[in-house]
Amino acid sequence: MGKYSFQGRKKAVETFTTRQRLGILVAVGGILGGLLLLWMLGYLHLDVH
DSSP states (O other), X not given: OHHHHHHHHHHHHHHHHHHHHHHHHHHXXXXXXXXXXXXXXXXXXHHHO
């Protein structure tokens, strides 16, 4: 019985780490996308003037 609960806990930890990894990727992608957007807007703004 203890072995079964350990396996269940291990699976829960694995799913949590996968979700955490996905969240980190989304956060990094959002930050990079935002910086790129700001850089492009700033570049276009400087180019216009």
